[in-house]
Amino acid sequence: MSVAFDPAEKFAEYAHPERLVSTDWLAERLGEPGLVVVESDEDVLLYETGHIPGAVKIDWHTELNDPVVRDYVDGEQFAALLGSKGIARETTVVIYGDKNNWWAAYALWVFTLFGHEDVRLLDGGRDLWIAEGRELTTAPAEVTPVEYPVVERDDTVVRAFKEDVLAHLGKPLIDVRSPEEYSGERTTAPAYPEEGALRAGHIPTAASVPWARAAASDGTFRSRSELDAIYRDEVGLADGDEVVAYCRIGERSSHTWFVLTHLLGFERVRNYDGSWTEWGSAVRVPIVTGEARGELPAR
Amino acid sequence: MDTTALPERLAETRDDFLALEVKDRLQLLLEFSNELPELPERYADHPELLERVEECQSPVYLFVEVEDGRVHLHATAPRESPTTRGFASILVQGLDGLTAQEVLDVPADYPQSLGLGQAVSPLRVRGMTGMLGRIKRQVAERRA
Numbered sequence: 001m002s003v004a005f006d007p008a009e010k011f012a013e014y015a016h017p018e019r020l021v022s023t024d025w026l027a028e029r030l031g032e033p034g035l036v037v038v039e040s041d042e043d044v045l046l047y048e049t050g051h052i053p054g055a056v057k058i059d060w061h062t063e064l065n066d067p068v069v070r071d072y073v074d075g076e077q078f079a080a081l082l083g084s085k086g087i088a089r090e091t092t093v094v095i096y097g098d099k100n101n102w103w104a105a106y107a108l109w110v111f112t113l114f115g116h117e118d119v120r121l122l123d124g125g126r127d128l129w130i131a132e133g134r135e136l137t138t139a140p141a142e143v144t145p146v147e148y149p150v151v152e153r154d155d156t157v158v159r160a161f162k163e164d165v166l167a168h169l170g171k172p173l174i175d176v177r178s179p180e181e182y183s184g185e186r187t188t189a190p191a192y193p194e195e196g197a198l199r200a201g202h203i204p205t206a207a208s209v210p211w212a213r214a215a216a217s218d219g220t221f222r223s224r225s226e227l228d229a230i231y232r233d234e235v236g237l238a239d240g241d242e243v244v245a246y247c248r249i250g251e252r253s254s255h256t257w258f259v260l261t262h263l264l265g266f267e268r269v270r271n272y273d274g275s276w277t278e279w280g281s282a283v284r285v286p287i288v289t290g291e292a293r294g295e296l297p298a299r
Numbered sequence: 300m301d302t303t304a305l306p307e308r309l310a311e312t313r314d315d316f317l318a319l320e321v322k323d324r325l326q327l328l329l330e331f332s333n334e335l336p337e338l339p340e341r342y343a344d345h346p347e348l349l350e351r352v353e354e355c356q357s358p359v360y361l362f363v364e365v366e367d368g369r370v371h372l373h374a375t376a377p378r379e380s381p382t383t384r385g386f387a388s389i390l391v392q393g394l395d396g397l398t399a400q401e402v403l404d405v406p407a408d409y410p411q412s413l414g415l416g417q418a419v420s421p422l423r424v425r426g427m428t429g430m431l432g433r434i435k436r437q438v439a440e441r442r443a
Contacts, residue, residue: 045381
């Protein structure tokens with residue numbers, strides 16, 4: 001049983017309005033049965049400094065990633081994690097986080113790999129909630145563990161691997177990293193740590209659309225018409241396109257994946273989570289430097 | 300790691316972390332985060348004197364002074380980055396007042412000895428390793 005959708009006018013413009021909730025909507029529904037609020041941040045301690053009352057924390061690094069293999073947790077681990085957070089298969093999950101919902105969108109994308117049906121983002125995320133002076137607490141959420149079924153992760157629909165990207169070349173690619181990473185001046189986001197890529201540049205033909213362009217200054221998503229202007233008019237995406245988005249480790253591109261899939265309604269969008277840390281170190285994959293998208297290599 | 304060489308305060312911090320369950324280590328790190336001293340006035344108005352640590356995900360700035368052979372360490376990071384503040388605070392509390400040589404002798408892998416890999420992830424701990432490396436370099440430059 002899912003919690004009623006947010007009927008906000010702004011959301012009605014999007015392809016899937018049911019994927020967003022406003023801070024007003026959430027504030028009125030905290031504690032409602034069937035709803036679990038999840039905070040997912042870049043900083044693993046931010047939740048502990050104060051969070052939305054009742055919200056549980058899910059950390060991308062220590063809880064969603066496998067500790068050994070570079071991959072996400074498997075069905076059993078995911079079931080144990082969600083059950084321990086009081087989330088059942090039919091629970092409505094609202095995720096929010098820091099930095100324009102960067103990591104919240106990543107968590108939502110991982111939930112999608114496991115087919116969790118009703119998972120939404122809080123438009124504006126943690127920063128808007130705080131900017132509006134809404135309540136925060138450091139009290140740990142009281143969680144009653146529940147059973148979450150073991151569901152096999154499905155990597156075929158919204159996830160792309162390197163081989164998939166090689167086969168995809170010639171179809172739209174979106175590079176959501178900073179302009180400096182795209183052109184090849186550097187391999188990491190400005191002010192971020194070196195995460196190891198041996199070569200710099202971008203995948204040939206990829207369009208550069210830094211992920212945060214989809215966010216307004218208050219952290220909410222830009223309106224439908226603003227997003228259409230970026231992704232359709234400027235980049236040239238058209239209905240029916242298959243799209244792959246990538247960044248450095250797949251987190252920023254989850255945000256763009258969310259925008260393209262749920263806000264603009266593109267139905268075949270995949271996130272390449274190997275992203276530049278894989279592509280930029282792989283042997284003999286094509287790379288283009290400079291500001292231009294570049295040409296496909298002859299095959 | 301040669302534990303006998305570890306300065307007392309750093310050894311205490313390590314033992315405190317290791318005595319806790321993994322999830323409680325986060326709480327201790329948060330306490331450190333809250334204890335990071337404010338910058339002295341003379342730096343608050345001169346951010347250009349501070350060195351940014353590029354290895355950290357969040358902006359953290361460091362400044363090292365060596366006076367009469369003793370090291371004084373200042374650091375600042377935003378409230379929105381409590382993990383980074385916690386790392387900086389552990390180092391400020393553990394290194395401030397030591398001799399330059401004592402700071403230079405701290406093992407480079409000290410951050411890995413705190414048992415935080417599981418609690419916050421090895422990648423994040425790397426930010427603290429970067430901080431320690433930059434502190435040592437500044438100490439070496441200022442001592443010279």
